[in-house]
Amino acid sequence: MADLDKPTETKDFHLDIQQRSEAFFLKGSNCLDWGMKNRLARIFNAQSGKTVMLAIDHGYFQGPTTGLERVDVNIVPLLPHADTLMLTRGILRSVIPPSYTRGIVLRASGGPSILKELSNEQIAMDIEDVLRLNAAAMAVQVFIGGEHETQSVHNMTRLVDIGNRYGLPTLAVTAVGRDMVRDAKYMRLACRICAELGASYVKTYYVDEGFQTVTASCPVPIVIAGGKKLPELEALRMAYNAIDQGALGVDMGRNIFQAESPALMAQAVRKVVHEGEKPEHAYDFYRSAKVEVAVA
Numbered sequence: 051m052a053d054l055d056k057p058t059e060t061k062d063f064h065l066d067i068q069q070r071s072e073a074f075f076l077k078g079s080n081c082l083d084w085g086m087k088n089r090l091a092r093i094f095n096a097q098s099g100k101t102v103m104l105a106i107d108h109g110y111f112q113g114p115t116t117g118l119e120r121v122d123v124n125i126v127p128l129l130p131h132a133d134t135l136m137l138t139r140g141i142l143r144s145v146i147p148p149s150y151t152r153g154i155v156l157r158a159s160g161g162p163s164i165l166k167e168l169s170n171e172q173i174a175m176d177i178e179d180v181l182r183l184n185a186a187a188m189a190v191q192v193f194i195g196g197e198h199e200t201q202s203v204h205n206m207t208r209l210v211d212i213g214n215r216y217g218l219p220t221l222a223v224t225a226v227g228r229d230m231v232r233d234a235k236y237m238r239l240a241c242r243i244c245a246e247l248g249a250s251y252v253k254t255y256y257v258d259e260g261f262q263t264v265t266a267s268c269p270v271p272i273v274i275a276g277g278k279k280l281p282e283l284e285a286l287r288m289a290y291n292a293i294d295q296g297a298l299g300v301d302m303g304r305n306i307f308q309a310e311s312p313a314l315m316a317q318a319v320r321k322v323v324h325e326g327e328k329p330e331h332a333y334d335f336y337r338s339a340k341v342e343v344a345v346a
């Protein structure tokens with residue numbers, strides 16, 4: 051029954067408190083719509099402003115990558131240590147428990163395998179399926195300087211347009227061709243193009259020289275890919291340096307799931323990314339926890 055008989059005077063309208071209007075915590079994202087911000091907050095932790103994305107989408111062009119042969123066995127136990135999972139809809143539907151409630155970033159471009167020209171990608175998902183799977187964002191590969199540069203940029207801008215219609219962020223993944231120089235100049239170019247053309251955030255590679263100029267000149271958040279497997283301490287150093295120089299997270303795959311102890315490596319990466327812990331301390335945690343696990 052409606053509460054009609056209480057006099058207005060007994061209600062408390064907190065007339066002395068002004069309604070607050072807070073800026074959104076994420077770089078370059080304040081003017082986005084509510085749904086877009088809400089989805090980004092399922093990817094980036096609002097307290098630290100950072101994210102540890104676990105990237106397991108490698109199979110979309112290279113098949114059963116080392117460490118990803120059995121996602122059900124090797125990756126599902128890592129889920130509690132990731133803020134976000136980046137993967138294909140095939141693996142999501144077949145293997146990931148629907149009780150997983152953190153952010154999902156769906157690989158939405160594809161086509162060529164490692165046997166062909168990789169830049170020849172097309173959009174590989176319908177927006178309806180992205181929404182059906184309750185994703186937090188779509189990821190699209192962008193090949194600046196690649197043979198099919200324009201096509202890949204158009205894939206991105208089409209996804210940005212569709213995503214904007216439904217409040218779905220688009221992650222632009224900058225792919226660097228084998229024969230291209232991986233330096234700050236290239237990363238600045240690639241990241242800035244993606245941001246200018248509407249990407250909500252950009253994934254790129256860390257470079258030792260001048261990485262801060264890449265993050266400074268990109269008006270939206272940057273996360274770094276891990277790249278090829280490195281010794282654990284080196285991978286933690288890379289993550290630390292990237293965050294220290296303005297990256298807002300990592301989208302790390304092989305350096306976590308190919309580590310000797312993937313769950314501990316994921317936790318060590320979290321310490322660096324979310325707590326700003328020095329790589330040497332995070333590595334100490336990794337090593338000593340590994341010994342404890344071995345002894346137990």
Ligand code: R5P
Nearest residue numbers: 105108275276277302303304
């Ligand atoms: C390419 O296969 C994907 O975009 C990966 O998600 C990306 O390279 C990150 O994975 P990794 O840290 O293994 O480089």
